[in-house]
Amino acid sequence: MKHRETHPNLDVEGCFGCRVSLVHVGPNSTTTRGAAVSQTEQKARGWDKDMPAYRRLRKQGYQPRGIDGSARLEATATSAAQIESRPDIEKLVARGVAE
Ligand SMILES: [Zn+2]
Numbered sequence: 798m799k800h801r802e803t804h805p806n807l808d809v810e811g812c813f814g815c816r817v818s819l820v821h822v823g824p825n826s827t828t829t830r831g832a833a834v835s836q837t838e839q840k841a842r843g844w845d846k847d848m849p850a851y852r853r854l855r856k857q858g859y860q861p862r863g864i865d866g867s868a869r870l871e872a873t874a875t876s877a878a879q880i881e882s883r884p885d886i887e888k889l890v891a892r893g894v895a896e
Pocket of ligand 1: 800803804807808809812813814815816
């Protein structure tokens with residue numbers, strides 16, 4: 798992995814090698830190595846939106862299954878069940894996410 802020596806954080810914008818590397822570690826975000834690149838992975842996977850949404854959900858006591866798709870989840874979930882398999886629609890209603 799010579800590329801990691803050049804760009805250890807794999808966060809160089811427009812660098813094909815960084816992007817490819819991120820794609821490879823993408824599915825393994827729960828592994829140690831995945832965690833190490835999670836910050837740059839956020840960008841590569843659109844987590845610049847998902848991460849804040851994920852944090853907001855967590856802050857409100859939800860336990861989303863993962864960061865991936867949290868932005869969409871936050872915007873479209875009509876029940877807490879969709880977030881964490883636990884019915885708790887009141888909070889979403891209060892936030893205007895659900896009706
Ligand atoms: Zn690179």
